[in-house]
Amino acid sequence: MLVSTCADDPTADLVIAELNHRDVPVLRFDPGVDFPLHSTLDARLDEHGWAGGLQHGGRTLNISHVRALYHRRPSLYTAPYLPGQDGKFAASENRRGLGGILHALPGCTYVNHPMQVATAEYKPVQLAAARRVGFRIPETLITNDPVSAVEFAKAVGPVVYKPLHAAAYDIDGESGCVWVRTVDPADLDESVANAAHVFQQQIPKVADARVIVVDSKIFAARIAAPDGVVDWRARYSELQYEPVQVPERIAARLRWFMVGLGLLYGALDFAIDADGRWWFLEINPNGQWAWLEPAADLPITAALADLLEKGATHD
Structure with missing residues (x-):
């Protein structure tokens, strides 16, 4: 199990702790910072794909044995150990070399694949995908x-x-x-x-909903903000949460939406109007959820650990 993220990531900490509790071997690694000063890559292409070793923190990871990669929030590739254009060149080579290997692990479950994350982060892409599956979308x-x-x-x-x-x-x-x-x-x-x-x-909403999709599991919280607040994220300390059941018509479209973007995980935001209609606003393919789990009693950590440990339950 490989977790690719920065040093300060309490969300990843929760999942790693759960995997450790299950005795699942995990290597935490920040490719943009740890390579090459603190790690060594030795990868060779054989008939099954990329094989070889990634050494980091006194441990050696067999590339061909990585069954899951949790791509959270790794740092950008940098090379401060080299000056000027040499550093820029080295950072580019590291991203395409190590990054390319991490993008092409044979038999690996990606949560999510870095290329799919990069594509889904574009709002025009996600809005078009939402339209295709029939979500209600603001003009x-x-x-x-x-x-x-x-x-x-x-x-x-x-x-x-x-x-x-x-x-x-x-x-x-x-x-x-x-x-x-x-x-x-x-x-x-x-x-x-x-x-x-x-x-x-602007949708005349009565509440917001944050929906977390983990493979085939859907978790949702209804978010109540003070009257007149347009963006609830600006007023975290004044929010109220409660678990909410996602309407079946929305849940069915969610599954097609995630498949269309090639994602196994996503944090989606909806606006709920006075008639109970759900309006799609956006998806963050790597969105935060850690604060929502205790606030709305949603077992998201366990669901992510299940996905990383056992793989996806659907294509």
């Missing part, structure tokens, strides 16, 4: 045209703006996030032209 525009943005906001409004990627964003020297927020058409000016923006119809 959406992606543009850098200020005129188009204003016309959309006036026609569809109220609308919200949301970032296309939840990248770190420093605010007054402090690490922060760009939250989803309501947009006034009067505030949309020429600065819209500086980047791609996604605008969506």
